Amino acid sequence: MSDLVVKPRIRPKLAVVLVYTAAMCMNGLDxxxxxxxxxxxxGDFGQPVSAANTVETAFLVALAVGLPVAGWLGDRYGTKRVFLAALSAFTVASAVCGLAPDLVTLVVARTLQGLAGGLLTPVGMTLLFRAFAPHERSKLSKVLIVPTALMPALGPPLGGLLTEHASWHWLFFVNVPVGAVAVAIGAIGLREHVEGADVPFDRTGFWLATPALGLLTYALGFGPSRGWTAPAVLVSAVVGVALLAFAVTHQLRAPQPLLRIRLFADRYYGTASVLAALTAAGLMGVLFVLPLLFQAALGASALDAGLSVFPEAVGLMLASQAVDRLLPRLGPRRLTALALPLAAVVFGALAVPGVAENAWVVRALMFAIGLVLGTAVLTVQLAGFETVAPPDMGQAMGLFQIVRTLGGALGIALCAGVVGGGAHTVGEVDPGPFRTAVWVTAALIALGTLVALRLPATAPGPPPFDDEGDDDDDEGAEAVEAKPAV
Incomplete structure (x- = not known):
């Protein structure tokens, strides 16, 4: 008689995928x-729109502030514990946002949401990448693409629909049941992993890196609209850059740094991080400027302009299928080096005079951007962690998210600077600066082609004697094996 094996009700890998997807969808949507x-x-709170904008600003700045400490918290207290605590805090904060009686309460709750969201992404990806061996990670493209592509694209139309036909409170209430179910599944199915229980907390690094990222995010977000010489923006930018310089110097010298910047010395991880910054800058920049170009050249409404970029999310969804099939055959270097120049050509096509005047051509090109650039982005994300040791995975994920976040913010700021005042001009608008900004994003993507040549040539293969069917018992399993019956 064969051995009796009693396994958990929820398979660990399935639990990781379900909980990660739910949490990242909530974070991406918000x-x-x-x-x-x-x-x-x-209007409901009797406040000017400029004051209501703090609802979004508080979330984005807090999101950046939470990133530096994510890796240390996950290693010190366990990825499962920290992830579920952050997910619980995000869910509770969502409920408070929906019940907020005034703007101050809403902003405070959004700040808590942002802090929790800053922990969710790197710690969640650490859980995901530790659950799957390098040769299995090409399967994760379908998991990674939903929250990062579809949810942010669905946010504006869903937000408008709920606000118009229900109330803005439901923008936050929708998170509560999803978050509660995800926490329950995670509590039952996730495995705990504590990497550095005895590592001391780098207080100096925390007090340098955390405000640096918050101030830089604020300056990059508001510099183009309020002016780079506005006192709040200028001070935030100068102090943020100074603190960042001190933070980098400290991290390189500290014996136990908050952020292990030396990980960038790894050829594949460092290359992937640079590509993450360039692709995020190009993609976020074009998603910012294209609706403005669409309105300037065609006189389209804001809703039509927003819908014109939505096909990009559909293309990104299909990119996950492409990566799953092409990565094992072509390898990360060849696939990325082919996808990035093609993406740059598509970006450039959007800037050709006469293209923006045709709504269906714009939609087709945005679909192509999602498909081609999405293939490159997913490949980079999967290949960059091939040589990262398991003990460094939490730190590597945190750094990767910081670089990508700052790259996206920088891309938007760069495009807004090229556009100048044209984005706010009423009446006749010259589409020229908008097209120039699109060319800038194409150049950023093209530059990534040279960097991509440093990626690994082949996709990782399975380790020797790997048992493909043993997908629930790796990493030390929770299965309890009984003695064979006599």
């Missing part, structure tokens, strides 16, 4: 869903 409701929120 980064964009509030935008269409800001006018309504301001």
């Amino acid at each position: 980064s964009t869903i509030v935008n269409p409701a800001l006018f309504t929120i301001a």
Whole structure:
């Protein structure tokens, strides 16, 4: 008689996928869903729209502030514990946002949401990448693409729909049941992993890196609209850069740094991080400027302009299928080096005079951007962690998210600077600066082609004697094996 094996009710890998997807969908959706409701929120609370904008600003700045400490917390207290605590805090904060009686309460709750969201992404990806061996990670493209592509794209139309037909409170209430179910599944099915229980907390690094990222995010977000010489923006930028310089110097010298910047010396991880910054800058920049170009050249409404970029999310969804099939055959270097120049060509096509005047051509090109650039982005994300040792995975994920976040913010700021005042001009608008900004994003993507040549040539293969069917017992399993019956 064969051995009796008693396994957990929820398979660990399935639990990781379910909980990660739910949490990242909530986080991705909340980064964009509030935008269409800001006018309504301001009116309900009797506040100007400029004051209501703090609802979104508080979330984005707090999101950046939470990133530096994510890796240390996960290693010190366990990835499962920290992830579920952050997910619980995000869910509770969502409920408080929906019940907020005034703007101050809403902003405070959004700040808590942002802090929790800053922990969720790197710690969640650490859980995901530790659960799957390098040769299995090409399967994760379908998991990674849903929250990072579809949810942010769905945010504005869903936010407008809920605000118009229900109320803006439901923008936050939708998170509560999803978050509660995800916490329950995670509590039962996730495995705990504590990496550095005895590592001391780098207080100096924390007090340098955390405000640096918050101030830089604030300056990059508001510099283009309020002016780079505005006192709040200028001070935030100068102090943020100074603190960042001191933070980097400290991290390189500290014996137990908060952020292990030396991980960038790893050829594949360092290359992937640079590519993450460049692709995030290009993609976020074009998603910012294209709706403005669409309105300037075609006179389209804001809703039409927003819908014109939505096919990009559909292309990204299909990119996960492409990566799953092409990565094992072509390898990360060849696949990325082919996808990035093609993406740059598509970006450039959007800037050709006469293209923006055709709504269906714009939609087709945005679909192509999602498909081609999405293939490159997913490949980079999967290949960059191939040589990262398991003990460093939490730190590596935190650094990767910081670089990508700052890259996206920098891309938007760069495009806004090229556009200048044209984005706010009423009446006749010259589409020229908008097209120039699109060319800038194409150049950023093209530059990534040279960097991609440093990626690994082949996708990781399975380790020797790997048992493909043993997908629930690796990493030390929770299965309890009984003695064979006699």
